[in-house]
Amino acid sequence: MSEKTIESPGKSFLVLILPISFLIVFLVNTWKVLLVILGLLMVFNLWQQSRWEKWCNQVNPLFYELIEENHGKIRPMDLAIKGNFSGQVAKRYLDSKAKEFGASVLDSENEEDQSYYFINASILGDILDSSELVEKLPAQPVTKIARSFLAPPPPISLEGEAQSESLSVPTHEEVRKPLEEQLVFGSLIQSELAKRLNVYSSTVYKRRNDPDFAQWCRSRDPDGIAWSYSRKSKEFFPMEE
Template identity: 30%
Template sequence: MPADRDMNRDPHPSTPPQTAGTLESRLIVLVPILVGVTVVLSAWRMLLGVAVISGLGWAWKQYQEKEQQRLTKLNALFYQLIQDNQGRLTALDFAMHGDISGTEAQEYLEERAREFAAGYEITDNGGMVYCFSSIKLPERYQTIDVASVPAMAEPEAPKAVAPKKRRVVLPPPMNQTELATRLGVHPTTVSKNKNKPEFLDWSREKDPAGFSWTYAPATKQFFAIESEGDRKSK
């Protein structure tokens, strides 16, 4: 009967479930997006790493090129001064002509002295002179004996007594603070005395090894020299 059919009918008719279909649709959209984001992040890190490595490599290459240019300039200056001064050269002269510090000049000349088996001379005022008796010039130059190069004409001057050749290990050049520490005084004390005539004797009395010190305004550094009294005592 129609009344019975109406009574048995579900008052809340069910609708087909759509939850599973909706989730699949969302996953289809989200998965490619997530994959794309992951790839982009990975690629960004990789590109950043490549950029950093490339930057470091470029900086290192630039540094090497500058060092090579600097070394080439110093080498050319070294050979020029050796020829101009008949094989005799001091760290102070090299520092002033090369516009470098006294420490750099001494390190360079020490390396060249070992390379060419150079000798050393101590002058009357206690300075050290590098003596390159024979050197081999690079590239198109041939080996020359600088001792055979005629000396340049100079005004007559009293001939100094031939210095006694002896290898001396001098302290490296120092700045004002370093020398003050070595002498056990305040830096201002060194500053007040550095240009005085008695600075050699004053610094020798303060120096623990008995070295005298002289100030080079060109490099603003102090160079150790062996005193006359120490040389005679030895």
């Protein structure tokens, strides 16, 4: 019994020693080859990364153009169609951009319908302008309004009437002065033009790309001035007649 108990640990030890010894011999004889293979893998990985970065630099203009056109929303299918490459590559590119810029990703069952939302300063300004609220006049009781209509008008003397008429007729300089004060920088932003045209800021935002935008502005502008929209600066400029 004692001999069997001594032999069993020895056999188990040999079972462990043999694979380890073979592994050591293999590493000693092939370590140079393994180093070469490891170096080749590292070089190949760096080459792929450099190639991907060069490709991304070529796609970046298309990406920024789609962001401007779609107001920050983009899908892999849109980028794939625009750049004429596969949807998987487009999704990989958008995933990297989403991590870089912290974009919001709206998941869906179909990966091609996945939407990415990128917000820049101009898009954020448009959102804030479109959500701008116009102040409303406070509501008055109906009884007060009815009494004001029923009450007789106060008598006006001829001198006061003539004086009021002379004051109510504005000169050309008085009409032009507010516009000159507004056009300090030569242009107006969306909210300023909306106040000038007496419309909601969201209305200007919706109609700014219409073909008849200039004529529409002329019909609502107090000075009859036509305005044009610049996509580059996101501002509105008066059109010279």
